[in-house]
Amino acid sequence: MEHDAVFRKRYNIHVSGANIPSPLQDFAELKTRYGCKPYILRNVCKLGYKEPTPIQRQIIPVLLSGRECFACAPTGSGKTMAFVCPILVKLKDATKDGIRAVIISPTKELAAQTTRECKKLARGNKFRIKLMTKALIRTPDLSNFHCDILISTPLRLRLAVKKRKMDLSRVEYLVLDESDKLFELGLVKQIDFIVKVCSNPAIVRSLFSATLPDFVEDLARTIMHDAVRVIVGRKNT
């Protein structure tokens, strides 16, 4: 749509892929366009977010339409909310159907930070949101572990699957956050393993990054089908 192109240009949003949904004009569209529950808008308001950031404007509709995506936007541009919000909307309510969404962070500190942000956005809903802690991986048997959203580093998650029989076969949403860092830290083997064991054929994968080196683009191409690519600002800033 002509109108979308103008709007994207205004926010320096660059997209590639077929049939990309229109960017969000405001947070209220979460309700009017996607029927999201009031608790999310309440939390957004409480957090003091007045309007979506450029990456949020484009990625939220992309993920809500069920598309896989690959998003690149500078540090501090609100990428966390861009993937957490659609996951909350899509999961609707807490269930006990295994592990439903997995967010991979490169470090323990970032994983803890993402967990906190996730909990703030989910307040008022009964979602079980879990951080993969050292204590959790010490549990002898995790084969019946369930939660709506699990946040982990790749090393800990692989350990939980290999040694504690954690089952990732029902995961519906897999997010690789800070994928440029995941690479820099040499975690490619762990990522490959996680992508493989998240074997649900209906899974929606997404990849987030602050910079866009070739290896990140290559990963995006190998693990995702028909992904939408969204870049805010310039490629390597």
Ligand code: ADP
């Ligand atoms: P990134 O992952 O892109 O580096 P974060 O998701 O960590 O960025 O967000 C950076 C900061 O911006 C956080 O403190 C977050 O709470 C805040 N933030 C996120 N979305 C918005 C918004 N729409 N308006 C204002 N602040 C926001």
Ligand code: MG
């Ligand atoms: Mg981030």
